[in-house]
Amino acid sequence: MPTAAMEVDKGDQEMVAGASGVESKAPVRSKGVSADDDREAFSPDLLRIYYARLFPYxxxxxxxxxxxxxxxxPDSSGKPQPVDExxxxxxxxxxxxxxEDDVYIRYQCFADQKEFEQQVQRKQPHKIDIGAIFTLPPKNHLAVKPGAFQPVERELxxxxxxxxxxxxxxxxxxxxICNRxxxxxxxxxxxxxxxxxxxxxFKHILWVYSGRRGxxxxxADDAARALTNEGRGAVADYFGVVAGNxxxxxxxxxxxxxxxxxxRAYETLEPLFLEHIITEEGQGLLSDPSHWGKLLATVPEDVRQTLEGRWKMGGSSPADKWEELVEEMEKKGRKQQQLAKKMKPADRPPTPEQWRYEVVFEHTYPRLDVNVSKGRNHLLKSPFAVHPKTGRVCVPIDPAHVREFDPFTVPTLGQLQRQIDKYDKEHGEETKSVSSINKTEMKKYVQQFEDTFLTGLYKGIRVKKRDRxxxxxxxxxDF
Ligand SMILES: [Zn+2]
Incomplete structure (x- = not known):
């Protein structure tokens, strides 16, 4: 039911508006947010400049x-209907x-780019979320019979x-959060x-920094946008390796x-597990007794005792410890094999191979908030929106270079403003012909959005138009 029960991105926004689309909450936010460098990162004034000069409408x-x-x-069996350009x-x-003041307005829609621009600039949203495409412009949802207003498509x-x-x-x-x-x-x-x-x-995949901690x-592929809620749930469950609470x-x-x-995931993740999870510079799983105790609790008692004794003596690196652990588990596995054959399959202990997969996945495999994926109605923060608590822009992330992405170098509104000022000071008169985006780091991110996402998407659309x-x-x- 596309009414009041729709959800929004948890954590960022706990408020869900009623059918009227507007509800308010007591103001809690201070006027400006400072970044690490103690200079202003977010304020209504900075936001105004961002929406006027930098947002890539x-x-x-x-x-x-x-x-x-x-x-x-319309499928090939039916008469193809021309889509009105x-x-x-x-x-x-x-x-x-x-x-401002956490007033949440749903069911906004815009006829075209110009109206989109005007309304964003008029309302100065501290946060922009994107929802589904509906059977009719969402602002008219109360003017039709219940049931006539339905989501028809939505990115996965x-x-x-x-x-x-x-x-x-x-x-x-x-x-x-930190870099670790x-x-x-x-x-x-x-x-x-x-x-x-x-x-x-899927080919048309856009990754975006959420502005804070995710x-x-x-x-955006056709097949993904056309998915039912059940289909979305199935894809999310496919990645639901780490279960539960x-x-x-x-x-x-x-x-x-x-x-x-x-x-395939294991082959990607095990080296990263060794680099980021077990080391002292990472999560310290095998560099600190209090952490490795938790890991040793997942292995048989005799293996635990052997290794605990050995590791107390010191001298081995986290990588050595992981190797020893795997080795001991394999030794144990060979002994268990004979016994396990006599047991019912349900009673058999996990094999060393299973244990190894499970440990690495528990610490590294993606953990999704599946509810966000499952409903076509679920709202999600817009790319290039700004996180009001950090002042950082929700910039795209190039998956081919994700290891180089550092959330702490993502520009804040304050930094972007200072980049414009610096450019203008250095270039004087000639700056008039340069767009503000090109005076700042936004240039890089907007270009990346074009190169890694929009270009491919539009190549597909051109092929589809030709076929049609x-x-x-x-x-x-025929006639
Ligand atoms: Zn951290």
Whole structure:
């Protein structure tokens, strides 16, 4: 039901508006936010400059309008219907704004790029969320019979947040993040991106920094946009390797023979586990007795005792310890094999191979907030929106270079403003012909959005348009 029950990105926004679209909450936010360098990162004035000079409306409009090519065109059995080039596909898209003092406005929609621009500049949203494309412009949702207002398509989205790693990350917790724990996000992007491309055949995938402590993924292929809620759930569950909640002691259960996609993920993740999880410079899983105690609790008692005794003496590196652990588990496994044959399959202890997969996945495999993926109605923060708590822009992340991405170098509104000032000071009169985007780091991120996402998307749209024209021509000739 596309009414009041729709959800928004958790953590960033706990408020859900009623059917009227507007509700308010007591103001809690201070006027300005400072970044690490103690200079202003976010304020209503900086936001005004950002929306007036830096937000890439044109690129966002081109993306979300899909050149008015809906994901599901009439199939080849039916008569192909020409899609009106002037169709208002973009205008049926829901946007929601969180404006000053946490007033949350749903069911915003805009006829075109110009109106989008005007309304953003008029309302100065502190947060912009994007929802589904509906049967009619969302602002008219109350003017029709219940049931007539339905979501028709929506990108397949994923939300990965560092707070879901709190039971394994040792450096920070809650909203706090650092470069050490950011590696969980790097690992998640690498595994998900390959899985979505190789196992599902998706091509048009956009990764975005959420502005604070996570990443978002938007899959814009036709097949993804046309997915039902059930289909979305199935894709999310496919990646649901790490199960459950904090109270669950064992979060990963791998059965053998292992699925090829999990074997592939393991090959990516084990080296990263060795680099970022077990080391002292990483999460310290095998460099600190208090952490390795937790890991040793997952192995048989005699193995635990042997290794605990040995490791107390010191002298071995985390990588040595991992090797010893695997070796001891394999030794144990060989002994157990004979015994296990006599046991019922359900009673057999996990094999050393299973144990190894499970440990590595528990610490590295992507943890999705599946509810965000499952509903076409679920709102998700817009790329290039700004996180009001950090002042950072939700910039795209190139999955091919995700290891180089550092959330702490993502520009804040304050930094962007200073970049414009610096450019103008250095270049004097000639700056008038240069767009503000090109005076700042936004240039790099907007270019990347074009190169890694929009260009490919529009190549696909051109092919689809040509096919459609040919089909229409073929039908016309038949008569
Ligand atoms: Zn951390």
């Amino acid at each position: 044109e690129q966002m409009y081109r993306w979300l309008g899909y050149s008015n090519m809906p994901a599901s065109l 002037q169709a208002d596909f973009f205008s049926k898209r829901e946007f929601s704004f969180t404006i 989205v994923f939300d990965i947040d560092l707070t879901d790693y709190d039971d394994v990350r040792t450096c920070c917790s809650g909203a706090k 724990c950011w590696s969980y996000m790097t690992m998640a992007v690498e595994v998900m991106d390959v899985g979505l491309r190789q196992d599902f055949g 990443v978002h993924c938007w899959v 904090d109270n669950q002691s064992k979060k990963v259960n791998v059965s053998l023979p292992i699925h090829p996609s999990l074997r 024209t040919e089909r229409i021509a073929a039908v016309t000739t």
